[in-house]
Each structure stands twice: as C-alpha cells, then as structure tokens.
Amino acid sequence: MDDKIEKTEAEWQKDLDPATFAITRLGGTERPFANKYWDEKKPGVYKCSNCGLELFTSDTKFDSGTGWPSFYDVMNSKNVITKEDNTGGMTRVEVLCARCNAHLGHLFPDGPKEKTGLRYCINSASLNLETDK
Secondary structure, eight states: OOSOOOOOHHHHHHHSOHHHHHHHTTOOOOOTTSSTTTTOOOOEEEEETTTOOEEEEGGGEEOOSSSSOEESSOSOGGGEEEEEEOGGGSOEEEEEETTTOOEEEEEESOSOTTTTSOEEEEOGGGEEEEEOO
C-alpha cells in the first residue's frame, strides 16, 4: 500500500471517538448483537472508519449468528493485512486496514463453505457503510 497513513496515538485519539479509538487503535472488541452493523442489510461498501479505505461489500456480508458483521471475502486483498494474534490466551488471525493499520477484527475458517470458507468477523466501530444511492 503506497498511501500509508501514520499518526501518533495522540493524533488518533484526537481524531476518533473513544469507542472507535479503543477498538481500532488498541485492539478492543465491541459487544455482540449490540453494535451498529451486525444486522445491517443495506447494499453498499464498508470502509475503514479511520481512513476511508474500501474494505468489504454488502454482497459478501452474511449472518454468521455471532453478533458481529461477518464477510466471506474482502473487496480488495491489497486493502487488508492479517497477522497472528496471541492475545487473550488464544491464537487467532487479526485483520487490519492496510492503509492505517486499524484493528478491524479477526479471520476464522468457519465461513460459508460454498463461498470462501472464511469469516471476517469485523467490529462495527472499524467500519463506515457507504450505501448505494
């Protein structure tokens, strides 16, 4: 990604509301079934809430039953990065925005088998939905 965005923690904290900062910059997680997009059905593009990079489309969103927005694929593989996450006493795959390094959520191998078999379990606070006009 050529247009990386790098800010200090203080700059991010100034630019983001406290919940979005805690989730996207500190690696937090929002509560299931009590977040903005877990049950959203409107068509559109989900963008990074920190930098506006396009991440997912509503076409790949599915109801995983987990209470978080879930997608079986990314919009562009260059727009997300993954890395091993060993926090919380478990090993998972963390999903990050490739432009600003915002924590988006985690990737699991239990998505729809007829699609990719993947489940990108993403925090609503890390997303902004741009609906189709």
